[in-house]
Amino acid sequence: MTVPDKTKADFVETFEDLHTDENSLNGPLEPQQATCALINKIESGEHWYTALLDVINLWSVPYEEIDGVTYHYLIDGEAFNWLLLAQRLLDEILTIAPNNEIEKLLLYGIAPMDITEAEFARLIGGPKYRAHLNFQYGVTVEEVILLSAELELEKAGVLSNTGKEPPDVLAYQRVYGKSLAELQIIYATQTGIHIGKEISQNSFQRFIYWLSKYRLRNSEPARLASDTRKALSLISRMENHRKRRFT
Known part of the structure; x- marks a missing residue:
């Protein structure tokens, strides 16, 4: 990446x-x-x-x-x-x-x-294209990995458990083994960038790219492969839906 x-x-x-x-x-x-x-x-x-x-x-x-x-x-x-x-x-x-x-x-x-x-x-151009691929895998795919985890949590019915965080927040724990709050602290410590309640899409993408590297460093190879396969499968379904919508 x-x-x-x-x-x-x-x-x-x-x-x-x-x-x-x-x-x-x-x-x-x-x-x-x-x-x-x-x-x-x-x-x-x-x-x-x-x-x-x-x-x-x-x-x-x-x-x-x-x-x-x-x-x-x-x-x-x-x-x-x-x-x-x-x-x-x-x-x-x-x-x-x-x-x-x-x-x-x-x-x-x-x-x-x-x-x-x-x-x-x-x-x-070659250099920008290679860096574009880094964005595709480090941001786009990573976002869909989180989305896939969120959908799995929704399917499991976590919303019925009162007092729990919503699935989009719990997804971070499922994917990275740490809560969103913990990840934000690590991110701030390593980068000097603090994430508040309001965050721009651009700043969020920078955080997501950091998360992709965190996952590569801290996940088992089999889990890495499984999460990536799920994300690519979901991307394929989303792409097919988009094509049907505009054809």
């Missing part, structure tokens, strides 16, 4: 260390350059989706603060949330791209055109 050292170095370099001329698409782009490049490519006739992926390839900033909120596109230098960056860029082109297509991409992960996984990887 971690990016090899050379790959990680290449990826961080792409995000932080390289600069380019404002009108160039031959090198990494700062935020304002990226916005201008995306608009120019779309107005020149390129489909907004491939233009978006091309600009994401050249994006050079791992996080931004916008209106007092920090957006971490790259978690721990390893896991790339490309849809969060896509949302940030697409906010700039709502007047020149179909809003219904943008909504499907951001809300349901449905692309406006069929491209292969290999083509997607080529468009966003």
Whole structure:
């Protein structure tokens, strides 16, 4: 789930260390350059989706603060949330791209055109694609592992036991062997980040990525494999439901 050292170095370099001329698409782009490049490519006739992926390839900033909120596109230098960056860029082109297509991409992960996984990887670039896979397994799959545990607890009827925490909270104990409160204390001790009652989705994803590493370090291999299989099976069912809904 971690990016090899050379790959990680290449990826961080792409995000932080390289600069380019404002009108160039031959090198990494700062935020304002990226916005201008995306608009120019779309107005020149390129489909907004491939233009978006091309600009994401050249994006050079791992996080931004916008209106007092920090957006971490790259978690721990390893896991790339490309849809969060896509949302940030697409906010700039709502007047020149179909809003219904943008909504499907951001809300349901449905692309406006069929491209292969290999083509997607080529468009966003190898380092970002590998970091995207880290996000998929370290955040997306981990969230579904928790969801699967929650559904099992609901099926077992834990709600009938008065005084107990709700299933979505008890799921942490089931998956990680510690309560949510205990995990939050360990997380704060190790990272210096304290989780309050109110938490943004971005901050929650950073916590989830940390949990995925915690689980890898502390779970038996057989349990790791079992939890992952359950999550992938649930993801497959959710994907099939989504396809039926939009076809």
